[in-house]
Amino acid sequence: MDIRKVVIPVAGWGTRSLPATKNIPKEMLPVFRKPVVQYVVEEAIGAGLNDVVLITNQNKTIIEDHFDHNLLLENLLERSGKTELLKEVRRVAEMVNIIAVRQKQQLGLGHAVLCAKEVCKDEPFAVMVGDDLMFGLGCGIEQLIEAAGAENMAVVGVIEVPEDKVSKYGIVQGEEFAPGMYRVRDLVEKPAVDKAPSRLAIVGRYVLLPEIFDHLERQEPGVGGEIQLTDALKGLASSNKLLAVKLRGQRFDAGDWVEYLTANIYFALQDEELRYDLVKRLRELVPC
Numbered sequence: 001m002d003i004r005k006v007v008i009p010v011a012g013w014g015t016r017s018l019p020a021t022k023n024i025p026k027e028m029l030p031v032f033r034k035p036v037v038q039y040v041v042e043e044a045i046g047a048g049l050n051d052v053v054l055i056t057n058q059n060k061t062i063i064e065d066h067f068d069h070n071l072l073l074e075n076l077l078e079r080s081g082k083t084e085l086l087k088e089v090r091r092v093a094e095m096v097n098i099i100a101v102r103q104k105q106q107l108g109l110g111h112a113v114l115c116a117k118e119v120c121k122d123e124p125f126a127v128m129v130g131d132d133l134m135f136g137l138g139c140g141i142e143q144l145i146e147a148a149g150a151e152n153m154a155v156v157g158v159i160e161v162p163e164d165k166v167s168k169y170g171i172v173q174g175e176e177f178a179p180g181m182y183r184v185r186d187l188v189e190k191p192a193v194d195k196a197p198s199r200l201a202i203v204g205r206y207v208l209l210p211e212i213f214d215h216l217e218r219q220e221p222g223v224g225g226e227i228q229l230t231d232a233l234k235g236l237a238s239s240n241k242l243l244a245v246k247l248r249g250q251r252f253d254a255g256d257w258v259e260y261l262t263a264n265i266y267f268a269l270q271d272e273e274l275r276y277d278l279v280k281r282l283r284e285l286v287p288c
């Protein structure tokens with residue numbers, strides 16, 4: 001399956017991260033040295049996706065700017081001989097092609113994906129939700145692209161979550177036909193604990209075929225009055241056209257403060273220059 005485009009919806013308000021996100025898009029909050037969205041884009045590049053369709057709004061243009069040249073800054077770095085920084089800033093500007101599509105009303109994740117219809121047309125495409133950070137070699141969206149190609153089908157990424165967390169996610173009911181691979185029979189968006197069919201939660205990684213747009217166009221609002229992608233996927237599940245793949249690797253939910261802060265420490269600990277001082281300082285704060 002030839003997949004080149006990744007749709008990244010970034011038009012949400014990020015209320016979970018207020019007041020930090022009052023005037024900064026949540027996707028631009030830094031995790032260690034880079035904004036959250038750059039990790040998502042780098043995961044996409046690692047899977048061979050170089051065309052990024054940002055589903056955006058009028059307050060989010062700095063996300064597009066991040067993946068473009070800033071000539072004033074580049075000139076300044078050049079003049080002051082900061083060649084390593086200059087190289088890095090230019091690398092980010094050139095890493096992907098950005099296609100920005102305005103989501104003029106925030107009507108839900110399903111609606112955001114539907115906004116990509118004219119760009120994706122009849123191609124299969126990936127969807128990555130900017131809050132979910134996934135790490136590990138060959139993990140995340142790459143795993144889904146492999147499964148979608150092998151089975152010629154749409155795929156959602158799932159992880160197992162504790163019972164008290166099921167109501168935060170779309171939950172999948174499926175039959176495991178190979179280790180970590182499920183044929184999806186049904187899905188429920190944010191079920192109550194006693195209504196959840198399993199503990200397999202959808203994380204923000206999907207590979208979809210263009211037929212999803214027909215389902216989304218017909219989709220009525222669901223949980224929270226929003227057009228839910230999960231509800232549109234039910235149509236695929238009922239005709240046996242949807243797989244779920246258990247994702248390997250490390251995952252952080254950047255919209256949750258504990259997870260966000262842990263992600264910062266996780267990356268900082270991998271930096272040889274910082275690790276020693278950071279651990280020393282953390283031990284002073286939390287003696288054990």
Ligand code: G1P
Nearest residue numbers: 109129132169170202203204230
């Ligand atoms: C969205 C999806 C949900 C999924 C979640 C993963 O929910 O609707 O099915 O489990 O992303 O992050 P949101 O977190 O946008 O409410």
